[in-house]
Amino acid sequence: MGDTTNLKSKIRERYQGAGADILDIIPAIPEAGFHSQTSVKRVAVYARVSTDDLRQTSSYELQKNHYTDMISRRSDWELAEIYADEGISGTSLKHRDAFVRMIADCEEGKIDLIVTKSVSRFARNLLDCIGYVQKLKDLKPPVGIFFESENIYTLNSGNDLSLSLLATFAQEESHNKSEIMNASIEMRFKRGIFLTPALLGYDRDENGNLTVNEEEARIVRLIFFLYLYGYTCPQIAGILTDTGCKTKKGNTVWSAGSILGILQNERHCGDVLARKTFTPNYLNHKAKKNRKDRNQYIWRNHHESIIPRGDFIAVQRLLANAKYGNKSILPQTEVITEGVFRGFVPVHPKWGGFRPEDYRLASQSVPDKAPACFPPARENAALQGFQIVRAQYFNTTERICVTFREKTVRFSAEAIRRMHCCEYVEFLVHPGHMLFAVRPGTKEDRHAIRWTASKNGKTIPRNIHGCAYLPTLFALFGWESGYRYRILGICHQNAEESILIFNLREAEVFTPSAPKEAVYPPGWENSFGSDSLTHARTREIAAFSGGKWNAAMQSRPHAEPDIQVTDAAEIHAGIHSLLRQLQETTETI
Secondary structure (H helix, E strand, C coil), X not given: CHHHHHHHHHHHHHCCCCCCCCCCCCCCXXXXXXXXXXXXXXXXXXXXXXXXXXXXXXXXXXXXXXHHHXXXXXXXXXXXXXXXXXXXXXXXXXXXXXXXXXXXXXXXXXXXXEEECCHHHHCCCHHHHHHHHHHHHCCCCCCEEEECCCCEECCCCCCHHHHHHHHHHHHHHHHHHHHHHHHHHHHHHHCCCCCCCCCCCEEECCCCCEEECHHHHHHHHHHHHHHHHCCCHHHHHHHHHHHCCCCCCCCCCCCHHHHXXXXXXXXXXXXXXXXXXXXXXXXCCCCEECCCCCCCEEECCCCCCCCCHHHHHHHHHHHHHHHHCCCCCCCCCEECCCCCCCCCEECCCCCCCCCHHHHHHHHHCCCCCCCCXXXXXXXXXXXXXXXXECHHHCCCCCCCEEEECCCEEEECHHHHHHCCCCCEEEEEEECCCCEEEEEEECCCCCCCEECEEEECCEEEECCEECCCCHHHHHHHHCCCCCCEEXXXXXXXXXXXXXXXXXXXXXXXXXXXXXXXXXXXXHHHCCCCEEEHHHHHCCHHHHCCCCCCCCCCCCCEECCCCCCCCCCHHHHHHHHHHHHHHHHHHHHHC
């Protein structure tokens, strides 16, 4: 206890300190206030208006004149430069070129002081405002900012809290303006008051209504015809540039992006769609594609169309499928109506627009027939009660099989060999019977798929990329994405034809967690296979037991298309006619 008391006493004695008669004070240089500066300052003026409205132009000129007069009245100031951003929002630095250049000049030591009207003129973003004030403070020598309306000089201590509050208020004001603007836009759209900016093919009358400009409309029709005929956007851009056609802005050089914009614009078929994009963040102003994040409004048949609605819809489907390489007129689902593949639907290798339901409806449009060549029952009487053991229970290394992944298909070498190493084949599916078939094809066939490769002079299987159709087939078969499915097949051959048949109900499944261990269907647990008579009568066996197969029977469209698209011959004639008219027009200019 005594030790503690002594320690406290010594601490108190030490903190009595020394007297003023012992210490000499070296005074600090007083902080220079904004109005008490003595050295000459190079002063920059920053002015900004947020729109290009003519009334804002007068405000901008008034700001420049006011600060020019202010600087000229002070002998200790000299004008470095007036930095001005016109028609630019203060919530971000995007496009504020003058502001960015001014900060760079400060860092290079060209400016001592910045004068601006208010905190909101300098920045409406709290982080930008405080961040740049601090950045300029930290320079050697520091650069101060004088906000005239608030009478704040950033190099004076004690202004940080006030500046933070004012910057917060400026940002919140921008937020409120943004909300008011969004509400105003929503009310306009609800009343059908849409924005209709300039568009190739149309002019606007005195009431703002769209009227067809026939000379430009020819270019629009040519663009759509060319795309429907199989030309790409870069190819179309090249044709229009070579022809000398002019864009809406009068340019004679076209880009693939401008062609794509024309093809996607619904106003060419007479509709107006409002709010295709929206701005979720009022601070960075980045537009985002509206994927049902905000209400959209469409006014169908708002004005006279240039492109028939069927052609426009067909182009949108082709655009959505462009990544798969399809360059033909809009495909239709087809079905084989006769022969051993009756009811089978060909798989289009470069079209991702079909749904599982499209395959089912196409197959169901052809009434099913029992195979005409069932083996006589008496020939199988001795085998009744026996089972045909599933081939999966044996070594499958040298067997015919196909493996489906989410993005690729691959066949075994034996499958290739049994099809006489043909280079191209067609895939066929029968949704009702859950059968998958492969038949020979040629490169010219519209459904042709190349399934082999060459290595060291040998024909080998290749990975077949099927991003266009495999997701649809997985959904059609009820398979899980990310899983791998392997199916053993049967090769049927006669003197004229060779085909492969795979029963999809007997697929081995390989999960991502066990990629090397097959999982078998639950129905296999109580048997080694199917009984011999049932096996003989299965669709994939019985249909090929005799007679003429007609396996090469061509498929046919199963129904009328859901949209009316201009006939290919008419498109071809239209392209030549429009090109001739446009060339004559450009030659006379």
